Amino acid sequence: xLSNNTTASVIISxxxxxxxxxxxxxxxxxxxxxxxxxxxxxxGSDEKTKLVIDAFALQSGLQITHVWQKDDGFQKTKIxxxxxxxxxxxxxxxxxxxCIARQDFVETHLKLRKVNCALSGGYFKLVDCITNSISIDVxxxxxxxxxxxxxxxxxxxxxxxxxxxxSKLKANILNRITPTKATFDGMNISCYKKDILNVNGxxxxxxxxxxxxxVGERMMNNGVQFKQVRYSCICVHLHHDRPYKNEESLAxxxxxxxxxxxxxxxYTNFGIEKK
Numbered sequence: 722x723l724s725n726n727t728t729a730s731v732i733i734s735x736x737x738x739x740x741x742x743x744x745x746x747x748x749x750x751x752x753x754x755x756x757x758x759x760x761x762x763x764x765g766s767d768e769k770t771k772l773v774i775d776a777f778a779l780q781s782g783l784q785i786t787h788v789w790q791k792d793d794g795f796q797k798t799k800i801x802x803x804x805x806x807x808x809x810x811x812x813x814x815x816x817x818x819x820c821i822a823r824q825d826f827v828e829t830h831l832k833l834r835k836v837n838c839a840l841s842g843g844y845f846k847l848v849d850c851i852t853n854s855i856s857i858d859v860x861x862x863x864x865x866x867x868x869x870x871x872x873x874x875x876x877x878x879x880x881x882x883x884x885x886x887x888s889k890l891k892a893n894i895l896n897r898i899t900p901t902k903a904t905f906d907g908m909n910i911s912c913y914k915k916d917i918l919n920v921n922g923x924x925x926x927x928x929x930x931x932x933x934x935x936v937g938e939r940m941m942n943n944g945v946q947f948k949q950v951r952y953s954c955i956c957v958h959l960h961h962d963r964p965y966k967n968e969e970s971l972a973x974x975x976x977x978x979x980x981x982x983x984x985x986x987x988y989t990n991f992g993i994e995k996k
Contacts, residue, residue, distance in 0.1 A: 728756055728810055728812050729758075729810045730760055730813050731758070731760070731814045732808065732816070733745060733760070733761050734804075735763050735764070735766060735817070737765075737767060739769040741818060742761070744856075745820060745821055746777045746781070748822040750783065753827075754827055758783070758809060760786050760808050761818075762801050762804035763789040765792025795929050797928075798923035802922040802923050811913060812834060812912075813912060814910075817908045817958075820844055823863065823957075826954055826955060829955075830842075833948070835948070837916070839911065840954065841906060841947050841949055842908075842911075842951055842954035843906065844908050844957060845882070845885055845955070846957075847865070847957050847959060847960055849960045855959065865957050867885070871885075883952065884955065896953060899951065903949040904937050904947060906933055907932075908956070909951075912940070916940055919987075920936060920943055925991050927970075928973070930975075934978065935977060935978045938978065938981050939989065942986060
């Protein structure tokens with residue numbers, strides 16, 4: 722049940738990846754804080770996903786809400802808007818059903834939150850062989866966030882392994898010096914609910930490709946500052962292909978984003994409220 726001090730709603734988007742969703746949900750049962758609810762934003766998955774969610778609800782003790790819509794192609798913006806509407810927390814953490822959260826993920830987002838500010842996180846991409854090695858035991862032991870374990874299992878060595886640092890000092894330094902801009906990336910982003918409601922949520926005309934960036938750009942135009950936390954709020958991304966990616970939708974979305982930037986738009990008429 723929601724406790725009296727619940728402040729956050731973790732919104733997890735998913736589509737027909739029940740085995741991965743099971744792992745992702747499990748990572749939230751291990752969080753160092755419990756003052757949050759989970760909203761699964763489901764873009765039309767079959768019954769297998771519902772069974773995973775129902776089982777997790779019984780086992781975890783966390784409040785979880787399954788927001789589902791009929792499968793009608795890639796309609797992520799619509800289900801995310803429904804999830805925002807269903808959320809009870811005044812602070813929203815957005816992530817995906819292929820991103821496993823480190824134990825301090827929710828706590829860190831809540832500790833770093835600021836009024837009129839959004840926290841822009843990132844993810845560490847696991848290669849295919851590592852993805853196939855992830856299990857409940859691996860998550861329990863937090864091995865998928867351990868650089869040495871990953872390297873031993875076949876993850877290539879790279880600077881990006883620094884995304885898994887446990888040092889707050891190192892994380893703060895890297896957050897400040899990274900050339901990567903703080904943007905609204907749906908796999909790891911948080912903001913006050915009122916700030917995304919003020920811009921009317923996601924633009925439901927948009928398919929895959931920049932749909933999250935566009936809502937962030939409207940929030941920026943509306944005065945919300947974006948803070949870089951990619952080395953502080955940690956999650957790992959399971960490897961997969963993107964068959965829903967196509968050039969037509971990318972071009973259509975790019976045109977919407979161009980108009981948002983050029984006209985400094987702060988609101989969409991194609992969001993939560995329809996006009």
